[in-house]
Amino acid sequence: MDNTTSPLYIYNSLSGKKEAFKPLNPPFVGLYTCGPTVYSDVHLGNVRTFLTFDVVFRYLSYLGYKVRYVRNITDVGHLLGDAAEGEDRIEKRAKLEKLEPMEIVQKYTNGFHDTIAAFNLIPPSIEPTATGHIVEQIEMVQRILDNGYAYIVNGSVYFDVKKYAEQHKYGELSGRKIEEQLEQTRENLEGGDEKRFFADFAIWKKASPETIMKWNSPWGEGVPGWHLECSVMSTKYLGKEFDIHGGGMDLKFPHHECEIAQSVGADGVNPVKYWMHGNMLTVNGTKMSKSLDNSFLPHELISGSHPLLDKGYSAMTTRFFFLQANYRSTVDFSNEALLAAEKGYKRLMAAIKTLDNIRASDSSSVDVNKLIGDCRNSMNDDFNTPVTIAHLFDGVKMINSVADGKNTLNQPDLDRLRTHYQDFVFDILGLKDEDDAGESNVTLLDDVMHIVLDLRNQSKQNKDWATADFIRDELKKLHISIKDSKESSTWEYED
């Protein structure tokens, strides 16, 4: 790597500033992201968050770090509300679909995997489940109890936020002050709540007799609290203190705040060095969320069956669309924006194909190293993918002008440029050329098209325009478009 490149900076939600990234144990990096609760289909807002951290994972790997990426599956313990009668989301869904809770878990875990694979996300290094770590969760509850930061009521264990806040900074991540909140939520304290203090949260919840998924514990049969599993699984696989924790903005409070409190309460260690939060996907300016019933499911987007869409957009178009915005900004869904992204994405892919066919010259009239440096610098600036894409389009212009004979590239620069596009477009941004995707007979088609184009060029040389146009028009009906240049003709499949 050249030394003109800046170091990596990450926007840390904890400090509200971009900070130079310094791993705790280089070259190793621990990255944890809150995964889905598998009680229903993931929607595109969920996909966006996982995509954000997919790019983080990819880029850190590109920089040479040995990244252990942990993303959990919440398959128990995510209760609807924190009240005594709180019901597990998965059990509720199981009743609705008349299935075993673990059938629900399997069904939606499979769906989740299929979906993120379609968007070309790399699977994490470890994908632990909450049900697989009940023992560790019980142990952590015990440590918190032993340290005096929790209390037992009727077989449930609650985290004692008031006591914790006397000795530690509760609210440091979300910028919340307990005293301020107390006044607003006084009415919430009414009723037969088991909690001593409104901000307390369950770390172990007593299970009702009819609950199917429950485990024995020192406090009786129950389930672990939702916040607990992430504390347990992140530190189990990444250490009591690890580098990066990611998740959606909406998890910042209370979920992530509680994670910090639990780790500090149990082990006295602030677990995370860099907190990263991805912003929300919105529809008509409002957050996409399951409870608001404004979700786009991936298949509704791809098929175009969603009522707000004019047509379908591919997974890669969507990926590109998301990456054209900063992960810390909201993104709003609209036909026009998606259509623009689709065209831009295709133009980028077309240029990469062009790059394959460029012939080297003796010298270069364009600055390839600057382009490479620009891309690295923008990614180093808190994974700024929109600016990186802008630089890649500068490169598109460069590639096309070389192909057009207006500029030149020597062999070393050409090789560098090809490597650069491979690295940034495919490996880091994680895009792929959908024309080729999943086609086993692509090379055959390519060879056949080569013959067809040869025939057509012969017709053109003989000024047999009728034949030339016939070939082009008939191919057009098969969604294959021909592009003529001075030297040769190329083809492209359009859906």
Place this chain on the structure above:
RNA sequence: GGUUCCGUGGCCGAGCGGCUAGGCAGUGGUCUGCAAAACCAUCUACAGCGGUUCGAAUCCGCUCGGAACCUCCA
């Protein structure tokens, strides 16, 4: 109500004190048997009002509008 964030050209979306962001759409050329693509050139901006500064989309204040969180959410 509290906390935080945002308002950029026809649309999307960067920038965060002086230097063309970029994509899509539009306009005018070049190329071409025609078409498409490509190339070159080019038009639309920083919500409003004040302030700081030699200089502000960028910093500060106010006003208007929108969003997220405040124990369901990626």
